[in-house]
Amino acid sequence: MKDLMVINMDDQLYRGIIIRQNNYGDAHRMLSVFTETDGIVKAVRYGVRGKKASNAAAFQMLSYGDFRLRPSRGEVMTAVSADIIDGFFPVCEDIVKLALVNYFADITYSLLGEGNPDRRILSLFLNTVYAAAYRAEPLSKLKCVYEFKLMCAGGYMPDTSGCAECGGAAQYFSPDGGCFSCSAHRRGGDMPVSAAAVSVMRYLAGCPDRRMLAFGVPDVKIYRETGAVTERYVSAQADREFASLSYFKSVAEMQGDVW
Ligand SMILES: [Zn+2]
Incomplete structure (x- = not known):
């Protein structure tokens, strides 16, 4: 039977x-x-x-x-x-790179959940891992670029025009609101941003995904600064902290890496 x-x-x-x-x-x-x-x-x-x-x-x-x-x-x-x-062995064999990519995987998982196909996000992830493995890009650049582009692809595109209140100068960024503010309209929790970090965010908001790494800045500190803002943005929108981010930072510091 x-x-x-x-x-x-x-x-x-x-x-x-x-x-x-x-x-x-x-x-x-x-x-x-x-x-x-x-x-x-x-x-x-x-x-x-x-x-x-x-x-x-x-x-x-x-x-x-x-x-x-x-x-x-x-x-x-x-x-x-x-x-x-x-x-992607050059990533797997490098403890700092692997820690960073683990964090990327973490925020991707958190944003997308299981069972939701998204070819754009998959492509962003693959291209970022590829760059970490085979291209000489600073990790701080990969970090702010992936955080920012992931948020855009996930439906959290920040408003990168001027102050959301008055259209004036972009001097602060609100991780909760996903927008800039000027010194007159800043609210608690808004983070100060330099003109250079604003430029990076505007570039990323406007560029096609395939051009997301096709830019440079005069000082890698600008990537770090942009990343401090984009990581808060990811965290605020996900409404949680990511232990994998703290782990990446501590491993990078232990290795003495200037990322
Ligand atoms: Zn304003």
């Missing part, structure tokens, strides 16, 4: 990148894969930490390629096999 309880579903192929991994049981690994078609999905890779584990490197943070996933009754699928296009 046919068992009607068992539905035979085919494995499906997902193009995506692993953005989170956690140990699961003694030998398994829980993965979050940011896929093109289904957004962030969860899958278990069984036996990946065992002695007989095969192809373990394919099922780790930042592996990008085609994953064959098998649906199961719950929300978590089983990772059957993977055909990897890039593992």
